[in-house]
Amino acid sequence: MTDNKRRNFLYGVAGGMGAVGVAATAVPFVRAIQPAADTLAAAETEFDTSSIEAGMMQTIAWRGQPVFILHRTPEMLKDLYGHDDMLRDPMSRAIPEVQADWMKTDEQRITRSIKPEILVVSAVCTHLGCVPGFMPTTGQKDWGEAVPIHWPGGWHCACHGSNYDLSGRVFKDVPAPYNLFLPPYKYINDTTVLIG
Ligand code: FES
Structure with missing residues (x-):
């Protein structure tokens, strides 16, 4: 990873965390915003995505930060379409996306992944840094605020009501300013990702 990519990711996370101190109800899951240089250099995580069944998600740690690995089903991939008008940045064009230099096609801007079925995305809400809850079922509305009329599956951050779809794209009219960072x-082989 280049220094520029590393800086972009950390900038994004730090930006989301910057106001944690002012929100009494927000739970800060990420505290190490400025790790030492030797920590940065060593921080790579390998993960075999074949260990996750289709439709399931696992949260792993990378540099002390949670990262979601979601194995999307064909139905989940279909659920990424048809609600662009509800999203703040449906084509992933905001500044933090520049770290994903593999993101070249419209499909990749929607799936936000190298392989469509495997999403690797930060588990840190871009508002104040809570970890959103996984709500994959279409139409599920079991929380009390900021509920989209049509829920296409995704994550809901209970701290202040931000919602993300199954690509981690943020909905409009919620506190979080950005999609979940990539x-x-x-x-490094057919199924193993190297993060970092
Ligand atoms: S931390 Fe505020 S909505 Fe997620």
């Missing part, structure tokens, strides 16, 4: 990663 950590730098690549495949």
Whole structure:
């Protein structure tokens, strides 16, 4: 990973965390915003995505930060379409996306992943840094605020009501300003990703 990519990801997370201190109800899951240089250099995480069944998600740690790995089903991939008008940045064009230099096609801007079925995305809400809850079922509305009329599956952050779809794209009219950030990663074989 280049220094520029690393800086972009950390900038994004730090930006989301910057106001944690002013929100009594927000739970800060990420505290180490400025790790030492030797920590940065060593911080890579390998993960075999074949260990996750289709439709399931796992949260792993990378540099002390939670990262979601979601194995999307064909139905989940279909659920990424048809609600662009509800999203703040449906084509992933905001500044933090520049770290994903593999993101070149419209499909990649929607799936936000190198392989469509495997999403690797920061688990840190871009508002104040809570970890959103996984709400994959279409139409599920079991929380009390900021409920989209049509829920296409995704994550709901209970701290202040931000919602993200199954690509981690943020909905309009919620506190979070950005899509969930994409950590730098690549495949080192068919199924194993190297994050960092
Ligand atoms: S931390 Fe405020 S909505 Fe997620």
